[in-house]
Amino acid sequence: MHMRAFDYLRVIAEIGSLRGAAQKIGITATALSRQIEHLEYYFRVKLLERDQRGIRLTPAGNIVVETAEKVLHELDNTQKRVDDLKGLRSGLVNIRVSSSTLTTMMAPALLSLNDEYPGLRFLVEVSSAPLVGEALVAGKADLGLTIFAPDLSELTLCKRLPVVHSAIMAPSHPLSKNTMISLHDLTHHTLSIPDSAYFVRRAFDRAVKSNGISLDPVFITGAFELQIELALCGRAILFLPEFSCHNYIMNGQLCAVPLTHDLQVPTSLDLLKASHKSLSTAARIVSTRIGEIMTRMGNNQIVSTRALSL
Incomplete structure (x- = not known):
């Protein structure tokens, strides 16, 4: 049974003539009649009957057409959604x-x-x-x-x-001309790093502890925008991957200086x-x-x- 058969049944009911419906659909009356026979065989009930005005739906036919219209509408919407997905239009x-x-x-x-x-x-x-x-x-x-x-x-x-972390700072910062920044260098300057809830801070603390040096960061924040602003003002050194500040570095607003091996955080x-x-x-x-x-x-x-x- 083809889904089109439901639509054929509706057209026959609208026109009231098997031959007229076949002409509108574009198939022969014999082929149309066969499609309706398949529907009637499937539902085990007569769907059409003749009277003095022509062919009309039986009560069962009315139920089938009414339900079929809803099903066909949902199938049409489903097809559109599938097409959208295929074409990534939504x-x-x-x-x-x-x-x-x-x-x-x-x-x-x-x-x-x-x-x-x-x-x-x-x-x-x-x-x-x-x-x-x-x-x-x-x-x-x-x-x-x-x-x-x-x-x-x-x-x-x-x-x-x-990912490789670097020391991020303003070009005007005293350490910006260094070819490498060590843990000892950082002890004399203002740092901005996240709190211990962040993995990078924990890794940084381990590196500091293993070298027996104590650091006292002035700014403790995980807010990326705030960290960037503190560095742009020339006040703070950040501990970030270079790519995270790429645009600022390309514009000459910030620079990245490599860290010595003991400060590297593998991630x-x-x-x-x-x-x-x-x-x-x-x-x-x-x-x-x-x-x-x-x-x-x-x-x-x-x-x-x-x-x-x-």
């Missing part, structure tokens, strides 16, 4: 990110995706690394992008970029998804685009490291 992608990844990573990815797929919508929420993982596992986010990603078996790694920038959840077509496209930007960033990072070694 869809919402929920992304959880750490604040330091927003400007450099997310803005270029979202802008290029909006140019290519203007019907897509993006919900981007800022979270700490543990909360990014929790949102993914709970099904509240499609993708997560963060440094110091939580080690959860429920998460799948889509892309990883090794990575991770693009994550929930292991139990398959990505939608739209989310896969977003994941691929972010991954491409991470690859380019990794290549630039390698070039910078080589240039420094030369």
Whole structure:
């Protein structure tokens, strides 16, 4: 039984003639009659009857046509939704990110995706690394992008970029001309670093403790925008990946000075998804685009490291 048969039944009822309905549909009267016979066989009841005015629906036929109209309408809407998904003309992608990844990573990815797929919508929420993982596992986010990603078996790694932290400061800062910054250098200057709730602070504290040096940071905050403002004023040194301040560095507002080996914190920038959840077509496209930007960033990072070694 073909779904068109339901529509054929409706046309016959409207016109009141098998031959007239066949002409409107564009098939032979014999073929149309066969389609109605299939419907009647399926429902085990007569759907049409003749009277002096022509062919009309039986009470059962009226029920079938009324129900079929609703079903066909829903099928039409379903087809449109499937077509939208195929063509990425619509869809919402929920992304959880750490604040330091927003400007450099997310803005270029979202802008290029909006140019290519203007019907897509993006919900981007800022979270700490543990909360990014929790949102993914709970099904509240499609993708997560963060440094110091939580080690959860429920998460799948889509892309990883090794991250190197640097000392970030204004070009006017006394240490900006250094080729390398040591722990001893930092003891004489104002620092702005997050509190111990952040993984980077814990790693930094371990490095300091192992060297037997005590540091007293003046500004303790995890607010990325505030940290940047403190550095722009020439007052504070930040402890961040260079890519997180890329735009400021390119504009000459900030500079990045490499840290000595004892201050390096081994970590990575991770693009994550929930292991139990398959990505939608739209989310896969977003994941691929972010991954491409991470690859380019990794290549630039390698070039910078080589240039420094030369």
